[in-house]
Amino acid sequence: MASRSRDPARTREKLLTHATVEFARKGFDGARVDSIALRCKLSKNMLYYYFKSKEGLFVAVLERMYEKLRSQQKDLAVRASDPVSALEQLVQHTFNALLDNPEAIRLMNEENRHKGKHIRQSKRMRDLYNPLVETIRFILERGREDGVFRDGIDPAFVYLSLSSLCYHYLSNQYTLEVALGVDLGSEKARANWLVHITELMMLFCTSGAPAATLPVITAKPTRSPKRVAVKRSARQSA
Amino acid sequence: MASRSRDPARTREKLLTHATVEFARKGFDGARVDSIALRCKLSKNMLYYYFKSKEGLFVAVLERMYEKLRSQQKDLAVRASDPVSALEQLVQHTFNALLDNPEAIRLMNEENRHKGKHIRQSKRMRDLYNPLVETIRFILERGREDGVFRDGIDPAFVYLSLSSLCYHYLSNQYTLEVALGVDLGSEKARANWLVHITELMMLFCTSGAPAATLPVITAKPTRSPKRVAVKRSARQSA
Amino acid sequence: MASRSRDPARTREKLLTHATVEFARKGFDGARVDSIALRCKLSKNMLYYYFKSKEGLFVAVLERMYEKLRSQQKDLAVRASDPVSALEQLVQHTFNALLDNPEAIRLMNEENRHKGKHIRQSKRMRDLYNPLVETIRFILERGREDGVFRDGIDPAFVYLSLSSLCYHYLSNQYTLEVALGVDLGSEKARANWLVHITELMMLFCTSGAPAATLPVITAKPTRSPKRVAVKRSARQSA
Amino acid sequence: MASRSRDPARTREKLLTHATVEFARKGFDGARVDSIALRCKLSKNMLYYYFKSKEGLFVAVLERMYEKLRSQQKDLAVRASDPVSALEQLVQHTFNALLDNPEAIRLMNEENRHKGKHIRQSKRMRDLYNPLVETIRFILERGREDGVFRDGIDPAFVYLSLSSLCYHYLSNQYTLEVALGVDLGSEKARANWLVHITELMMLFCTSGAPAATLPVITAKPTRSPKRVAVKRSARQSA
């Protein structure tokens, strides 16, 4: 008897691990509390004991995922390299972090479907991403000083671009494959894509006039989906 | 009472319209058949009468969504313009199509979570996207002839990049806002972003050496999530 | 157009035929109105048009089945033969009629589960079975006159015995096979069984003292399931 | 409120008991899960908790029924008596067991409609019925030694005959009553019938030449419903 694990930390961890997979695979609504407990070889009650509810578990899963993901971007380490190399590494680490954590994409998609209601609370998020923005700012600064990057680049734009190019390819792999009739899942295809997006980011930082910047959040912004048009004159010509 | 509608085409359409909203908002598993029927003021069996199952309805919703989305990209019309302008318009239309059809993003995310199992069948998809790729190829060709675009650009890469930059910003708006502490939802922010991504695409097509290409799908590809690394030498320097 | 059958009699008949199969195979509750209509390549409404309800159809099916079954017992024809041969034929025809109409057994079982509520009404039943009892009485009479059958045999007992021995073997074939580990479905097994039950019936009519008789129905009888015991003295010894 | 029972064994048993009644009365398809749960004063999911599905419950009901039925045939006890008396008792106990368990007949009919698909699996069945066949063989053997029973009687035939005569009378009581215009449900009628079938069985075992035997099941037998005919010469004359 009494051979149950009796190691609260491990139990909690096990729940998180299996819940991550379940939530990623099935979505919040599709995920089954039973299924998670079963895979943990625990009774469902433990889940409620540690996380109070399915939603509580989901939030914990989200936070753990973000922490893991951020840690794999290794952005602090990147500062040591020269700007060009640092940017390259950042793209590379971001892409690989997403590749290594396929659950991350599904979880973020889910959270966006919920309009971010779970993580909006979490102060943790800001703490996790501030350093990243700072690192990008640092790289851009040094690149400008070295004369290799242009001036006036918004770090947020860099991250948004880089994130888009890494994320979408992996997130929408299946529909894109069907639409375009190409293979995106092979190692080779991925390597090519990584080369391509690295080039794109580099082009952006090295050439052209300064891009626009993003307004910092102040009050609750309006989200009217009015059409957006780019007037020719508004574009920054090279 | 209230004489029943007796207009099968309208009934079907009503179901599709409301189902689109429900599936987008709640995901496949979160969507409620009851809720859809209620909003249609129909008894829920009609849903089964027309679409056989919740999944059948989902597939129909997906297909209709893709058709609408593609129609709004207006890529054929774009061919009339000069290459630079055409590319600009393509980016613009794509961004606006996604903005106008917020359900589209959620539905595609859902379908990707299911690894594309629903649309993989549909031959319709290929027919919808072939013209788009052809249009891009056409634009690139003409741009090269005009000396404004560089040679050897893979149309698929163009679409993937463009799609990434339009889609991710909208799809992941909420988590990105929290992470970066910026506002992405305002009209102004969106306009700025559109300027930015248009510039990026333009930079890509006008400068630099030829990018890599994607392997066309032949047999079932392996999807091993092996890490991908970009060796410096592999990059195409400007 | 307008190539629909437009032959009411045929339509009705088609419905009855397929309904017979469906009710026999699935039972009353398991039978599906849709399924019957589909197999008839008719719309469900026809079923309601001709038979008013699922239950109405079931009753019609029951009656048609009894008529067919009785007609195949050919008992009137049997009167021409000598008593022994007539009895033999009766057993044989009864067994074969059930074999030829496997739906009959399932339908009767179903009706007995319903405590006969559908056919109790039908005066038709009495008319169908009276001749049978009369034929048996006739055979027994002649057999006694010929000195081959014993005196005082109740025709109802003869029919009940014969019916039991023909019916149960076929009705409970599957559970009996599992219980006894024998094969009852082969042609050979059936032939052997028919030999056996013919012998049994013959033994009964030719040997021993007169059996007991059954009380004719008068008022609603009590159906208390009190145990029944055969005291030794009550038995008729050989 | 009302403190929940917390006695799993009792809960399971309660479910089985009420399900037996419901399935017997309404058939598998007619039976209502709600109705069973209600009568057990349990929420219906308990049914799924214990038996996984309606069908799982049905199978459990079937097995329990067979066990109860077999236990009431008391065939082992019967071996103590002299052969004639033992046979008498076997008939009597079989008849009374069916009378005492009216659900048994309906459940077996249902199972036969399903072609025995549920119990064919169950190894339990063979174990339950082997002793019965052995008992019959034992009785026949001793009877032959005593010079009271004839030689070469197949125990399976004895059981099939006995079973037919006990079962059909009760199973088809209602349609037979309507057809024959007699009362079969009264205690008196049943007593008379029991006398009759006891006599029949006795006649069979004491007189006449050896009957045919049944082929033991080896491979999947063919079940062609070809007509069966008894040629006169094939019959064993007395």
Added chain:
DNA sequence: GATGAATGAGATTTCATTCAT
């Protein structure tokens, strides 16, 4: 005489959550 469209009630099954130990 025949049909496709529509319905309301209800069927089986599922699921997050809680109780009692």
Added chain:
DNA sequence: CATGAATGAAATCTCATTCAT
């Protein structure tokens, strides 16, 4: 800490039946 038993609400899907043409 941990569990098996229990629940109530609700989800998907089905079905006999009717309406309007």
